[in-house]
Every structure is written in C-alpha cells, then in structure tokens.
Amino acid sequence: MSDILIILAEGFEEAEAVITIDVLRRLEFDVCLASLSDNREVVSSHNIKFIADETLNDCKDRDYRAIVLPGGMPGSANLRDNRTVIDTVKKANANGALVCAICAAPIVLSHAGILDNSKFTAYPGFEKYFNTPPLKDMVVQDGNIITGKGPGAAFEFAMKIAQALGKDPSAVAKGMLVC
Amino acid sequence: MSDILIILAEGFEEAEAVITIDVLRRLEFDVCLASLSDNREVVSSHNIKFIADETLNDCKDRDYRAIVLPGGMPGSANLRDNRTVIDTVKKANANGALVCAICAAPIVLSHAGILDNSKFTAYPGFEKYFNTPPLKDMVVQDGNIITGKGPGAAFEFAMKIAQALGKDPSAVAKGMLVC
Numbered sequence: 248m249s250d251i252l253i254i255l256a257e258g259f260e261e262a263e264a265v266i267t268i269d270v271l272r273r274l275e276f277d278v279c280l281a282s283l284s285d286n287r288e289v290v291s292s293h294n295i296k297f298i299a300d301e302t303l304n305d306c307k308d309r310d311y312r313a314i315v316l317p318g319g320m321p322g323s324a325n326l327r328d329n330r331t332v333i334d335t336v337k338k339a340n341a342n343g344a345l346v347c348a349i350c351a352a353p354i355v356l357s358h359a360g361i362l363d364n365s366k367f368t369a370y371p372g373f374e375k376y377f378n379t380p381p382l383k384d385m386v387v388q389d390g391n392i393i394t395g396k397g398p399g400a401a402f403e404f405a406m407k408i409a410q411a412l413g414k415d416p417s418a419v420a421k422g423m424l425v426c
Numbered sequence: 427m428s429d430i431l432i433i434l435a436e437g438f439e440e441a442e443a444v445i446t447i448d449v450l451r452r453l454e455f456d457v458c459l460a461s462l463s464d465n466r467e468v469v470s471s472h473n474i475k476f477i478a479d480e481t482l483n484d485c486k487d488r489d490y491r492a493i494v495l496p497g498g499m500p501g502s503a504n505l506r507d508n509r510t511v512i513d514t515v516k517k518a519n520a521n522g523a524l525v526c527a528i529c530a531a532p533i534v535l536s537h538a539g540i541l542d543n544s545k546f547t548a549y550p551g552f553e554k555y556f557n558t559p560p561l562k563d564m565v566v567q568d569g570n571i572i573t574g575k576g577p578g579a580a581f582e583f584a585m586k587i588a589q590a591l592g593k594d595p596s597a598v599a600k601g602m603l604v605c
Binding site for chain 1: 439440441444445447448451452459467472473474475476477478549564575576577578579581602603604605
C-alpha cells in the first residue's frame with residue numbers, strides 16, 4: 248500500500264498543495280502527485296506549471312493510506328466534476344483511508360456523499376455547497392476525514408495528516424520555523 | 427521594466443517559492459519564474475517538478491523592480507555558485523531594485539558582496555557564511571534588501587516584498603487566511 252495520493256487538477260491552489268507535499272515528504276511519506284488529465288503537466292490557479300509524477304488514470308487502482316485534495320478554483324470544481332476522482336474518494340473512504348481536502352475542495356467530499364455526518368471546515372463563502380454548515384476552525388479532523396480552511400491553514404493541515412498517519416511532525420514544524 | 431524575477435535552481439525550497447509567487451501574483455504583480463539551467467524544467471528540494479516561464483539566460487538582461495531568491499539546499503548553493511545569478515543580483519542592487527532572499531539564500535547576497543552593511547536574517551545554522559551575524563527576526567528589510575528566515579516566514583516575506591513595491595497586501599492576507 249502506497250502512502251499518500253495528491254490529485255492536481257487545472258487551477259489547483261498551489262501553496263496549499265506544495266506546503267502539504269513539502270511537509271509530508273520531509274516526514275518521508277511516499278507521496279504521489281497525480282494529474283487529473285492524461286497529460287502530466289498541470290497549471291495551478293496562479294499560473295505555475297507543474298509536472299505530476301503520474302496521471303490519475305495510471306495510479307487510481309492502487310490503495311493509499313490517504314487521499315489529499317488541494318483547493319483553489321477552478322481546481323476544486325474540476326475535481327468535483329470528475330468521475331474518477333469521486334470513485335477514488337469513495338473507495339478510499341470505504342477502505343478506511345484518510346480523505347483530506349482543503350479550502351474549496353471539501354465540495355468534492357460533499358459531492359461524493361461522505362461529508363453529511365462529519366464535522367468539517369471549508370473556505371468561507373462555500374457554505375451553500377454543503378448540507379450541513381462547515382465549522383469555523385482552521386483544520387478539523389473527524390474520524391478519517393481531515394479538512395482545512397485555506398492557504399493559511401496548509402501547514403497545520405499537513406501536520407494533522409502526518410499525525411493521523413502515525414508520525415510526529417513536531418521536528419519538521421520546528422525545522423520549517425512553523426509555530 | 428518588468429516587476430519581479432524569481433530564480434529557481436535545482437533543489438530550491440518549494441514552499442518558500444510557491445507561497446511567494448502565489449501572494450505576489452494574487453496582488454497582480456508581473457512575476458517571471460526563471461530556471462537557472464538552460465532547461466525550463468526545475469526539480470525542487472522535495473522532488474516536485476516545475477516548468478519555469480523562461481530560462482535565466484533568456485531574461486537576465488531585462489530590468490526588474492525586484493529579484494527574489496528562494497532558499498533550500500542545494501538550491502541556495504546552486505544560486506551562489508552561478509556567475510549569472512551573482513551578476514544579476516549585483517546589477518539589481520546597483521539599480522536600486524529590491525533584492526530579496528529567504529532561508530539559506532542570503533548566502534547568495536553575501537557572496538555577491540551586498541550584505542556586509544545591511545541588517546538581515548537567514549536560516550539558523552548558516553551564520554558561518556556571513557561576515558556579520560544574521561538577526562533572529564522572521565523577516566528583515568534594510569533599504570532595498572529583504573530577507574526571510576525560512577518556510578514558516580514565507581507569507582510574511584512575500585507581503586513585505588509587496589509593501590516595498592507599493593501595494594497593500596492586507597486584503598490578500600485576509601483572503602489567504604493568513605493572520
């Protein structure tokens with residue numbers, strides 16, 4: 248079982264994604280960056296060009312300990328509207344894997360039908376996309392679901408994922424000068 | 427005159443670079459990402475593949491309002507050991523442009539000989555590379571030189587650059603949920 252799958256869609260929020268990848272790779276998790284399209288090149292919401300490690304189609308059939316969805320728009324809408332993403336999220340949730348989303352990306356979890364009985368947070372202004380209101384917290388864990396509120400929550404979001412996967416992130420937090 | 431040149435060397439600290447780019451592009455600065463090598467593909471310190479907008483050779487002769495050097499290792503050493511980077515930093519400084527470096531990248535400014543009479547900060551452990559000791563602050567501005575201490579200082583570093591270029595970053599800080 249690989250560790251963590253992070254799905255990058257056109258228009259993803261790059262700071263949320265990169266902070267999370269940076270923290271988790273510093274902690275030596277095996278992190279796979281998958282592009283939503285069949286082209287590994289993905290352009291973020293503020294026009295930075297990335298090359299993912301694989302395409303989602305190439306790695307969707309593997310099992311992961313965690314699925315992570317960066318936010319941003321239109322990245323989050325692109326994730327939500329993709330059948331493979333929804334199936335991947337549902338399968339991970341059914342397997343008891345962590346399902347993690349930040350900023351606008353909790354709309355994907357809502358669309359996958361796995362958020363209705365969970366406490367969660369999301370970027371302010373996205374309340375109408377949920378059946379139950381998000382909490383105001385920067386990061387929320389409820390069972391296997393971890394959500395973050397936006398870019399300024401990304402360090403804490405990543406540390407929470409690490410903790411939920413059994414690693415203590417405090418030395419990395421100190422090394423990154425994150426209080 | 428273009429706005430901001432950010433130089434990406436193999437092994438650059440990706441969160442420092444991406445947070446800075448994200449903040450400055452949200453503020454509608456024209457930000458050019460230049461690869462140090464003649465190949466626009468650059469791999470960061472935690473193995474994320476980026477495609478820069480241009481190569482440094484293609485854009486080094488233009489004038490910028492600010493030069494920004496992300497930290498990380500070996501990224502900072504790669505910048506320091508490159509003649510074009512040193513010449514670009516010296517020229518920007520002589521023109522009165524902002525010269526900005528974070529984490530280990532202030533070693534580049536020291537090597538270019540522009541740091542000896544300035545207050546600055548740098549990542550802990552790099553003191554031996556400087557003729558005068560760094561301050562302990564997360565971000566320091568002294569005239570046209572802005573330095574940051576590490577990844578956890580990147581939001582503040584970017585906001586300071588924006589302010590020094592005459593824009594108020596408070597709405598973007600609020601939008602990114604950065605306190």
